[in-house]
Amino acid sequence: MNPLEGRSVALGVSGSIACYKAVDLASKLVQLGARVDVMMTEAAMEFVAPLTFAAVTHRPVVESLFDPKSEISIDHVAIAERADAVVIAPATAQTIAKLALGLADDPIGATVLATAAPVIVCPAMDAHMYDNPATQMNVETLASRGFVIAGPAEGRLASGLMGKGRLIETAEMVGHLRLALGRRGSLAGRKVVVSAGGTKEDIDPVRFIGNRSTGKMGYAVAEAAIDLGAETVIVAAPNALQPPVGARVEAVRSALEMRDAVLAESSDADAVVMAAAVADWRPRERSASKLKKGGRSSFSLDLERTPDIIAEVERRGLVKVGFAAESDDVLANARKKIAPKGLDLIAANDVTAPGSGFGSDTNRVTLIDRGGNVEELGVMTKYEVGRRILDRVASLLGCPAARRDAQPPAR
Ligand SMILES: Cc1cc2nc3c(=O)[nH]c(=O)nc-3n(C[C@H](O)[C@H](O)[C@H](O)COP(=O)(O)O)c2cc1C
Known part of the structure; x- marks a missing residue:
């Protein structure tokens, strides 16, 4: 029994230095049984080749709305309708801003607008970019619409600085996804x-x-x-x-x-x-100080x-x-x-x-x-x-x- 067996996950990858971690996420989701449709922004393709995702998901990667090798160029909401969940990881400041505005000029934006499935956004960026009031407002906008904002984590950033902006770990992203997918499970509300x-x-x-x-x-x-x-x-x-x-x-x-x-x-x-x-069984009395061996050759606990x-x-x-x-x-x-x-x-x-x-x-x-x-x-x-x-x-x-x-x- 694979936890994500039969589940369809749309994975949006935007142009962050953390793109390589999304490959691990895609691979893990496939191992857990999910069918994974990867959509990449142009900037994301500067960081990781689509072939990498295609190889781990065994599916074509969507590179643009008009990508002739993708079903999306014929039916632009196909992935949105099929998805049980959409995960954006890493989510750049730019992609978060576009989602907050409701733009649909790329596969990620169009899919997010058209889907009824839960959307999990995993931000990854420099700490100052994340702290910027513009980004903060966009993140709050998405949260107020019911998007799950997963992360970012604090720690060492690609710039070498310490701060809040790291993409959360793969296990945590998978955890947020499973939590969102579970909402309609047989024990919902229990x-x-x-x-x-x-x-x-x-x-x-x-x-x-x-x-x-x-x-x-x-x-x-x-x-x-x-x-x-x-x-x-x-x-x-x-x-x-x-x-x-x-x-x-x-x-x-x-x-x-x-x-x-x-x-x-x-x-x-x-x-x-x-x-x-x-x-x-438990000791009838707990000694407040370490018990000494003393000269005893045996010892009983009550x-x-x-x-x-x-x-x-x-x-x-x-x-x-x-x-x-x-x-x-x-x-x-x-x-x-x-x-x-x-x-x-x-x-x-x-x-x-x-x-x-x-x-x-x-x-x-x-x-x-x-x-x-x-x-x-x-x-x-x-x-x-x-x-x-x-x-x-x-x-x-x-x-x-x-x-x-x-x-x-x-x-
Ligand atoms: C080396 C490098 C690393 C970058 N890392 C990030 C990042 O981690 N997060 C981010 O929001 N933008 C990052 N950017 C900037 C984005 O790539 C840029 O804003 C791009 O337009 C994002 O487009 P997209 O959201 O459509 O992928 C980086 C740019 C470069 C050149």
């Missing part, structure tokens, strides 16, 4: 809370009890939730992952902190997916139970999904957890099996519902597992199927 990562239970200021969870499964569920249009909150135990664009992250450390955050966030949620690896977070989440109409990471009797052990925790669905996985478990990009999960129905998912990416779980959540919530073919809402 709130999904996902817990992720492994909690840490402090022993003293330098030591803790942790586990091997990396957070990949929870973040993949969050990514899928964004793609399906949900308002997405990640209650995240410490991890090294980049959250998907559009997700709100509530950072926590211990099981108790995670409980407080999950209960607070779930009060107005439609679904809670507990993908975090939460400690079962542990107490942590709360069962998902069991404490009130059902009141929301869908509760738990994960059972097991190393033996996977299905039997998972099944036993459904009733006491009040779950609608449990995702059971054998963390010792090949292709599943902590740190892996894939997982092999079996879904069991309240009625005891079993759906065995083969080895698949954690993102796909997330999609499958959320498809089940959407159907339990009675959500209509994704409205991809319906008229999109006004930008």
